[in-house]
Amino acid sequence: MSQVESDVKTLVIDEQEVSAQAGQTILEVALENEIKIPTLCHLEGLSDVGACRLCLVEIKGNSKLLPACVTVVQEGMEVSTNSERLQKHRRTILELLFAERNHICSVCVSNGHCELQTLGQEQGLTHVRLPYRNPELGVDASHERFTVDHNRCILCTRCVRVCAEIEGAHVWDVMGRGINSVVITDLHEEWGKSTCTRCGKCVQVCPTGALFDKSKIGSDHPKYPDFLPYLNLMREAQ
Numbered sequence: 091m092s093q094v095e096s097d098v099k100t101l102v103i104d105e106q107e108v109s110a111q112a113g114q115t116i117l118e119v120a121l122e123n124e125i126k127i128p129t130l131c132h133l134e135g136l137s138d139v140g141a142c143r144l145c146l147v148e149i150k151g152n153s154k155l156l157p158a159c160v161t162v163v164q165e166g167m168e169v170s171t172n173s174e175r176l177q178k179h180r181r182t183i184l185e186l187l188f189a190e191r192n193h194i195c196s197v198c199v200s201n202g203h204c205e206l207q208t209l210g211q212e213q214g215l216t217h218v219r220l221p222y223r224n225p226e227l228g229v230d231a232s233h234e235r236f237t238v239d240h241n242r243c244i245l246c247t248r249c250v251r252v253c254a255e256i257e258g259a260h261v262w263d264v265m266g267r268g269i270n271s272v273v274i275t276d277l278h279e280e281w282g283k284s285t286c287t288r289c290g291k292c293v294q295v296c297p298t299g300a301l302f303d304k305s306k307i308g309s310d311h312p313k314y315p316d317f318l319p320y321l322n323l324m325r326e327a328q
């Protein structure tokens with residue numbers, strides 16, 4: 091058997107037999123086969139960190155739910171992506187996200203262009219059963235072009251990863267632990283005084299209204315996170 095043949099894995103996702111390359115994640119294989127798994131922290135072109143847990147899937151023979159974006163396929167795996175148990179968990183995860191900070195869509199700059207909002211709608215979330223925490227979090231508008239509103243941040247770390255992995259600037263990071271975690275620029279400098287290159291990639295990949303362009307306030311504010319694979323392609327071509 092050649093090396094290439096032995097690197098091919100066969101598995102079942104939602105009763106559909108699919109093949110994959112060794113090392114691919116369940117999410118990658120599902121996407122290749124047009125099987126939709128909800129995600130928030132995942133973004134094509136960035137490394138995966140398994141932060142949001144929305145992509146949890148069930149694997150036969152394993153009592154734990156595993157995040158599809160960081161779980162590598164195995165020969166003979168039987169994966170379920172949309173069971174009742176998973177739907178319940180996804181709903182609860184979304185409710186926790188909505189309850190944790192101040193996500194008030196009607197007064198958000200990303201209303202209508204927010205991945206959290208869209209997922210809530212897709213999962214049929216009509217209300218949150220958990221008490222809202224209503225934290226008093228700051229807004230840093232010190233940057234000449236952009237603003238970070240920590241009330242809208244879901245700590246997906248896309249901004250941290252795009253800044254490090256694509257821009258190579260390493261300006262964003264996460265400070266604190268658990269419920270006290272916040273994204274910061276440099277060593278908790280104001281964004282406007284940080285070493286930010288002003289490229290705006292972090293703003294484009296932010297799934298919510300946490301990072302936004304000041305010039306777009308009060309107007310239609312779409313973001314374009316799909317540009318990353320093209321940047322990677324161009325980089326590889328050079």
Ligand code: FES
Nearest residue numbers: 140142143145159
């Ligand atoms: S997309 Fe997999 S954990 Fe967030």
